[in-house]
Amino acid sequence: MLIKILMILAGGGLGALTRYTLGSQIDKSLNLSFPIGIFCVNLIGCFLIGLLVSLFENKFIFSENLKIFLIIGFLGSLTTFSTFAFDNYNFLTQKNIILLFTNIFLTNTFGLLMVLLGIKTIKIIN
Structure with a gap:
């Protein structure tokens, strides 16, 4: 159990x-008013989880x-x-409804697409 905790701590530190x-x-x-940095990081993470889950489920x-280090x-x-969620809260309190819904829509839509792309990439490679 200690090794698993250390894997989570090490992976978590590196991920953060x-x-x-x-x-x-x-x-x-x-330098945009839109939180593009976390948006891009979330998309990269969604792609990576698609890749890793695909690798874990296949012959690798x-x-x-x-797995604990990488995923958790x-x-x-x-x-x-x-x-x-905090970015969306800020948009809401600033009454910036356009950025609120843009952030929610783009992050969820493209996050799902990146997970699918990660899975598809492994299927193509194999």
Whole structure:
């Protein structure tokens, strides 16, 4: 059990650092009022979970600890939807309904598409 906890902690730390660094760099470089950084990070995370789940379900063999590190730790921390919800809360309190619904629609629609693309990518490679 201790190894699993350490895998989650290590993956979570790396995922959080990746989310912060990547999201900040995207936001800084594009300088939009839309939270494009976390939007992009969530899409990348959705794509990666599609890839990994596909790999885990197919002929590739991974240890349980690696799965815990990647899915629960790294991706669980990378694709935090709490930031997504907080951004939407801010749009709501600012009465910016257009950005609120744009963020909800784009993140959910393209997130689902990226999961499907990740799964499809593994099927094509195999």
